[in-house]
Amino acid sequence: MSDAADITRLSARSIGAAYTAAAPMLAVSSAAGVIYLAHPGTWPGVWAWLALAPLIVLTLTQPVWRWAFTRVDLSADGLRVRTGFVHRRDRQFRWQEIVAVDARQSWALRLWRVHEISLAQSGDERTRVHLEGVSDEGRALVLQAFARAQAVNDASFRASRSTTEVLDPDSIIYRSTVPELLVASLVYGQFALLGTSAVFASWDLLEAAGMAAALGQGFAQHPLSVAVLLATSVMLIGLALTVVRFARFEVRSNAEGRLTIRYGVVSTHTRQIDTSAVAGIVLHRNLIETALGRVRLSLLTNDSAATLGTNLILPSLRHAVVDEILRTSFPTFDPVGPSRWGSRWSVAGRVLALVLTLSSAPLMWQATIAAGWPPIVASASAACTLTLAWVGGRFFCGRLRVDPAARVVELTTTHVVQRRRVLAIDAVHVMSSVAFLRRPALVAVAYVAGTPRILRSARFEPSTIRDIESALTHSARC
Amino acid sequence: MTRSPGDVPSPPAHFPELQHLAPGALCYLNVRDGVSSALLGLALAVALVFVPDPGVRIQLWMILGGLVILSLLVELPWLNRVTVRTTSYAVTEDYVYLARGLLWRRTSTIPTKRVLNVQIAQGPLLRAFGLVCVQLMSVVDLDKVGPLTPAAAERLRDTVLAGAGRSSV
Numbered sequence: 292m293s294d295a296a297d298i299t300r301l302s303a304r305s306i307g308a309a310y311t312a313a314a315p316m317l318a319v320s321s322a323a324g325v326i327y328l329a330h331p332g333t334w335p336g337v338w339a340w341l342a343l344a345p346l347i348v349l350t351l352t353q354p355v356w357r358w359a360f361t362r363v364d365l366s367a368d369g370l371r372v373r374t375g376f377v378h379r380r381d382r383q384f385r386w387q388e389i390v391a392v393d394a395r396q397s398w399a400l401r402l403w404r405v406h407e408i409s410l411a412q413s414g415d416e417r418t419r420v421h422l423e424g425v426s427d428e429g430r431a432l433v434l435q436a437f438a439r440a441q442a443v444n445d446a447s448f449r450a451s452r453s454t455t456e457v458l459d460p461d462s463i464i465y466r467s468t469v470p471e472l473l474v475a476s477l478v479y480g481q482f483a484l485l486g487t488s489a490v491f492a493s494w495d496l497l498e499a500a501g502m503a504a505a506l507g508q509g510f511a512q513h514p515l516s517v518a519v520l521l522a523t524s525v526m527l528i529g530l531a532l533t534v535v536r537f538a539r540f541e542v543r544s545n546a547e548g549r550l551t552i553r554y555g556v557v558s559t560h561t562r563q564i565d566t567s568a569v570a571g572i573v574l575h576r577n578l579i580e581t582a583l584g585r586v587r588l589s590l591l592t593n594d595s596a597a598t599l600g601t602n603l604i605l606p607s608l609r610h611a612v613v614d615e616i617l618r619t620s621f622p623t624f625d626p627v628g629p630s631r632w633g634s635r636w637s638v639a640g641r642v643l644a645l646v647l648t649l650s651s652a653p654l655m656w657q658a659t660i661a662a663g664w665p666p667i668v669a670s671a672s673a674a675c676t677l678t679l680a681w682v683g684g685r686f687f688c689g690r691l692r693v694d695p696a697a698r699v700v701e702l703t704t705t706h707v708v709q710r711r712r713v714l715a716i717d718a719v720h721v722m723s724s725v726a727f728l729r730r731p732a733l734v735a736v737a738y739v740a741g742t743p744r745i746l747r748s749a750r751f752e753p754s755t756i757r758d759i760e761s762a763l764t765h766s767a768r769c
Numbered sequence: 770m771t772r773s774p775g776d777v778p779s780p781p782a783h784f785p786e787l788q789h790l791a792p793g794a795l796c797y798l799n800v801r802d803g804v805s806s807a808l809l810g811l812a813l814a815v816a817l818v819f820v821p822d823p824g825v826r827i828q829l830w831m832i833l834g835g836l837v838i839l840s841l842l843v844e845l846p847w848l849n850r851v852t853v854r855t856t857s858y859a860v861t862e863d864y865v866y867l868a869r870g871l872l873w874r875r876t877s878t879i880p881t882k883r884v885l886n887v888q889i890a891q892g893p894l895l896r897a898f899g900l901v902c903v904q905l906m907s908v909v910d911l912d913k914v915g916p917l918t919p920a921a922a923e924r925l926r927d928t929v930l931a932g933a934g935r936s937s938v
Contacts, residue, residue: 377893379892381889382887383886384886385930719883723876723878725876729874737909760866760878764863
């Protein structure tokens, strides 16, 4: 902010800092422009100024414009930032809402003794504000105010947890056995992933040792045997690596509600999750798991982005085991719905969905070839058709339900892969709906699991929208 | 100007009366769409100058002109009126409810504790009409609310920020 630190404008030295930082680029651009003028035969000649001129003008005017039309009002409560002249923006931030303050100083900023400060309310870029050209005094004020607010937040948090009783030792929710890891590896296809990688790595070693040629000769003479040998190797190595990688897989909880996931022997991985940060659960089973009567349980937490939207905590387990875990550790997320898991005969419907989806690609290919399209276009059409069939099938096979009493929302998708996402109403950030000619057509529920995510469904009871709205507004008042 | 909600899906019974856009919103939308259609049409017309065949060029210009006029005839007398009539919002310290559209009616319900920030924006055309737009910041993109009068926008912002113990800076 200004040197006097009564803080309404950015420091005027920010203009000098911006020009200093841009000096190399301006010099190069100007030199290039002069060369193109002096040698018009060099492509693109004088036409290069169509790009260079706006760039130079923008670089020279932007720092002045930013300084002239940025107002910052800093108080003990928060920060108000007003920017722009043609398009004006006005935003306010309370210090308690700021989650991070970044202060940077490049070489140019250091020469002019100003800083660049970014304040974030969340990880989303839309909730960040950047202030370029903050003086030393302004930076100190911002950091002090932020630190003061954080101290208040921490004290409140500690006060809220001070009534916690003496911790009980961790209790084990689940501990895997070797047979369970082997089954999990098979149903996930983990063996294929790990095994194939290991086989390729082994092939590299054999090539380095000069043995690849001999194996190639063997394959030419006995292709079937070698193929069976390779497939068996992939499976066995994959299973073994799964057991080693996830050995001693266990999940523990303590009285404070913190979950600890630990696995591995050679390389140990430990992950702690605060159950209060658990927004929901995901129950997931593919065709093989359905036939075996098993299901996978994952958690939706704030940092779920690290693992593609979930924290995977348990490998495939029998339904009864998962039911017991949910009942004891996550009773809030007891799945709703008329048939909790469905019978194993529902596999027939899902196999049919798989057949229909997969058959769409060759049918499209056949139709486009018959219409005289080039093979490459026909292939692209077939691929697009397959993608649309898969995505569309999954979307229209999803049904959204809500249990107002339990305050959870559940999206069940029964396609080739069956998935149930159960989300606490309190974790919902936004609920949106679309109605066509007064008939509800689409509902979307937004939540955060690492990154913003949305549950969408075109199949739901009309009362679902009203129930979610009522639950949201009721939770807002609590 | 307030109206009771009458479209499906309707807000919960305890919602306050819905608020609508500013009185000058229709005029603003008409001017905005007229100017943007004219500019877009002009840009496309200039691009069509590079069509080599004069006959095709003239035909394309005529089609372009017809499309621009048709869009204006649809937007200005009808579509913008529908937009103004069907866009509404309700805000309390606990939640915000947004609704817009006639054939495809979109609604959003956001607890105020989930609103990350409230931004008031005003471009040159809005400034000419003395109006502003309000953008609620959330984890997902939300429709802008507006055009509103500055007083209504300030009330909306103050009410949202007052939710969950927050207040204006």
